[in-house]
Amino acid sequence: MQASLPRRDFSGDLRLLRIAALAAVIGAFSTLAARVLLLLIRFFTDLFFYGRFSLAELSPADNRLGAWVILVPAIGGLLIGLIARFGTEQIRGHGIPEAIEAILFKNSAMSPKVALLKPLASGIAIGSGGPFGAEGPIIMTSGAIGSLVAQHVRLTGGERKTLLVAGAVAGMMNAPVMAAVFAFEVTHDGNALLPLLAACAGAYGFTVLSMGRSILTEKIARRGRHIYREYGIDPLERHAVAEVMTTDVEWVDADATAAQVLASHFGPGQRHRAFPVLRDGLVAGMVDRGSLEHALARLAPDARIRDLVGLNPPLVALPGETCRAVAARLAVHKLERLPVVADPTAPRLLGLVSRSDLIQATAGLHAEEHERTALRGARARGRA
Structure with missing residues (x-):
């Protein structure tokens, strides 16, 4: 045990640079994984709707399958079910609850199967016309990459958590600023930025006051695990x-x-x-x-x-x-x-x-958070 060091605002040390370097490597691999997922979506779109092996960016709306097109999503769903049955059930859903559960309850450890099978299943689901987006699967895949890198380096549980989040953070939902930036990126309309910020902040405030769980944590809560999302500083x-x-x-x-x-x-x-x-x-x-x-x-x-x-x-x-x-x-x-x-x-x-x-x-924290006093006015003078 070392002697006491001067107290500081932050507790970072040289290990922070090591974690930052690993996070940069994970970010590069995550970018590559996102690119691979987009190529898989193109591949399966061309395969299911046009019957050819290609990476050309084609729209499913231009297919010539006629009424048979209604079978395409069913075939895609059947293939995904087989992958989930014989591969890993963690590929089910959009992946964000699974990433959160791994961070909070599984020591930030995710299976290599997730990194391989999640983009494959997502490419099939989206490429076959399923009503899904690419953001959730990218979060799950990138989080798995961060977890795999962290599992091969001697790190603390908190540092592994940081690296898992480093892979997944780009697409995390229920963040008002990220939602506004994402919408602005899609529209490229500068006049919409202020209304977007106001709408996202208002929507987030409404969900906090009116919803006990979000769509991301409800799935985990049904498994008997409680997640507390208030931000605060440990008084200790x-x-x-x-x-x-x-x-x-x-x-x-x-x-x-x-x-x-x-x-x-x-x-x-x-x-x-x-x-x-x-x-x-x-x-x-x-x-x-x-x-x-x-x-x-x-x-x-x-x-x-x-x-x-x-x-x-x-x-x-x-x-x-x-x-x-x-x-x-x-x-x-x-x-x-x-x-x-x-x-x-x-x-x-x-x-x-x-x-x-x-x-x-x-x-002191209890008094600060729960004891109500009036510092000015008749009530304060009477209490004094």
Whole structure:
């Protein structure tokens, strides 16, 4: 563990450049995948409606199949059903809910089959006259490419999520600005830009107020998975350990015996569940009732605390760390409290941070979001 670094507005480091470079590579492959999908649409359009192998850009409306044309979408649907049955069922639908589900619930992992079979099935569906667009399939395919690249590099789960989104983000829906830009790109009408922005913002606001789910998340919700889409800052990220830690700390001397500490710190007047152990003025670890009782059962009654805390460097918190980082450390190691030190190489005790201390960071957010007060006027003066 490194000593505390100066606090910053953002947490980016040199790994951000690596992720950006990988995202650029994924973007290039995604562009190629989009091109391949468009060529597949042309190929299957020419094959289904004109009976020839070609990549020429022809309209299905000019076919000469007559009444037989009604069978073309049915044949396309049958082929897609076979691909879904014997390939992967993730190709069903337009693909956006599947991409969202992979990001939130599957550690951003998608199957290579999706990257191969989704554009094929989409080319058949659109080329056979199905009422579909290319945006959703491109999102799914590009997201799968981002996921496949991320799975072959040593990355965190959050970094894999970033790369999956990097592949899929160009076509994500339910984004007012993207919708306005997309419509402007199609119409090339500068006079329509302001009405487009107003209409998209109004439509988005109406859906937020009136719809519990969107068309993208409803499919996932029916599978029993809840998605919460409010944007907010984790209050634990806004506060440092030094702001919430306890400085008046009761500690245990490493030279004391286990029997003495069990009687003095864990008797009827016990105040805390665990206490930091100091050896030569430095933090050596933490001790609780369970470890003491276990030690007395297997060691001599005069066994000393220094024999119980082990030889490995103790887990500690730094005063400049965020409460979120420490909360994650407590959860990973299944602990309830950590000693706070200024330097882990010379761990002199500064305080103690516990789960209950971390909860304090949310108190200010609760007051800010839920407590209603009038700062001016008769109501405020009367309350004062």
